[in-house]
Amino acid sequence: MGSNTLDKAKSPALAALLSSAVLLPAYQSAQADAPPESSEIGFRYGKYQEDAVAGGDTLSGEKSGRYDIDVAQFNLIVPVGDSWSVGLTGQWESMSGASPWFSVYGADGQQKVIMSGASIEDHRAEYGVEARYFHEEGNIGFNYVNSKEDDYHSDSIGADASLNSADGLRTYSLALSTSVDKITPTRGVAPTNTLKADKDIHSIWMGVSQIINDRSIFNLGLGYTQRQGYLTDPYKYRDNRPDNREELVLSGGYRHFFDDQNGALQADYRYFIDSWDVESHTLELAWVQNLNNDIQVTPFIRGYNQSQANFYSDVVVDTGGYYSDDHRLSSYSTVSYGLRLKKNFGPWRVSATAERYESAEGGWRYSQVPNKALVDFWGYSLGFTYNF
């Protein structure tokens, strides 16, 4: 490199020429937002298998398989003219298996999980459409998503906008969304807590992304979500949750590119707190390693830790008030780790990911009321995108 790189300390003559040039339209519009350079279509297939609940942890004494989920996804994005892009998404899931119905103390004084005996089979189909407008200073997007399954129907709309600062180093974002959900639980072997119910979700998010230097960026975000209506899990015995839940999320992210290694470090952190007293921390780290022949390998790890909801109990108790023994509202931590591989073949890109997710009772920072129904799973997925 040496004396042939462009020195940051400029002579007055050079500085004068550069600052005069930069006012010309060509240099201004280089920073403007624009639709993607080409259309892109993609498909992805994934399979997720939850570990069985051990025989020692079920009341029946028998090991019980849990969920198996197959998911297929579709994505299409098309630039339209110089300022617009339109996107279409589709997602189909097929879930089968059993899930915890409720828990009691067994003869040995330990928590025992009672599974929803018969195997559940559920299919979900989701469609979404998005339009995005690009202008000199940023872009604005609108989206609508519809989701349908046998016992659940959701309609949601959202809008988001982002604005670039004059020097192009900072971007401000705002997103809003509202969804209207209808629940009609299917009665199987076990009775359900309701026949028909509604819930609404309103959410707002604000963020700022800042370029630190030509190799690193960071972002900060703040989100607020309000859920109202039937928030109880209809399939869990005696589950009775408040009909209101407010959530606050604080997030931060960092990206740094390392020239010598030809790779990037990705770090993302999220702090969550809600009106049910659930508090959580999430940290995700990934290292994206570029190799020859258009191959990219990314090992990643995620750590999560949450406190329990204020009405949570590990076994059924009849308090007459709010109650849930849903393991997802207990205090626990999880670690997931995996590997992602990507390869480009001209306009085609193929990617494959494998991930392992493990939960541990209680753990780090929060008081522990362990739950035997915590879930571990394996996830695998394969997808491709094509640019045209």
Place this chain on the structure above:
Amino acid sequence: MVMKYAFKAMGGPCVFRIKARSEHIAYDHAQAAHEEVLRLERRYSRYREDSITSTINASAGKNSVSIDEETYRLLNYADTAFKVSGGLFDLTSGVLRRCWDFRSQTLPNQDEVERTLTRVGWAGVRFSKGEVFLPDIGMEIDFGGVVKEYAVDAALALLKKRKVEGALVDLAGDIGAFSNDPGTPWDIGIKHPRSPEKAVATVQLANSALASSGDYERCIVIGDRRYSHILNPKTGWPTNNAPLAVSILAPNCLVAGSSATIAMLMHSSAARAWLSELGIPWLLVDSDLNTYGTLAGI
């Protein structure tokens, strides 16, 4: 993949090299960038009657002409270059070409040169955000000194905006390039002024521009004196002992090109000092074919 797209414009052969996911995506973007180059050529060419240049020149000494934002900023840039070069960079010096006939290999009539010099003088040009006025009949603005280099930058900006992975724009020898992957820059050879098939230096462009100024073709040689076609606006003659060729690497082609032009209007030794002080990579070949500068010998 890298696609090559060749065409003629700005007085010479032009080439785009575009790195994109597929050939036809690259072609689509190349066409748009080509259109942008032609737009600038149409707008600023003094050979076209409908260009803003012709309109301005036809109104010299009579009335002011209204101009758009882009033209105003170009005039503003030319003004900065005029000040920074101590008056050597002068967009009104084009009219001096009427006195010189480089094909005939004869020197001009000094009387004619002096009369024409009265029509040269950037300091007299009046311009503001919306209009420009040339005070004397016979005065001319020639955007030739800026528009080719600006077109390189404009084409590159358009390709960047369309999010191609990398591009090289070469408009008759003025070059700009960018690459999302700095590990694979573009390799450019700087032509030797007297032997065009030889490279006097090679340069790697990742996100920068290379502009060259030189009297490769047009000059008058009488005895052992060489008269370059790059004329000094203060004298109407080429500068004595001016360099044979100058190449400069800068963040954009416009600045690279005007700096090269300015250096060509100085004595070789003064040019070397000025380029050195400018602080960006440079190459200078003097009339004895000696090469100097940070780009030399690479």
Place this chain on the structure above:
Amino acid sequence: MKNSLFVLSIIALTGCQTVEPWERGILAKEEMQWQASTMEARFRQQMFNSKEASSGTSGAAGGGCGCN
């Protein structure tokens, strides 16, 4: 956790280096974006939301599902 937030705020306060438009090539790379592969990222987030009590990343909540 607290340390990294502290460092980030310091960076914000001290001001950032100017990055000219022609120097932003690396920042345009896919691995330097906030969210890469949309399909995979969306589904992973949905998985975590259905297995944990927390939800939300960048952007507003979006559509719901019965995800159990």
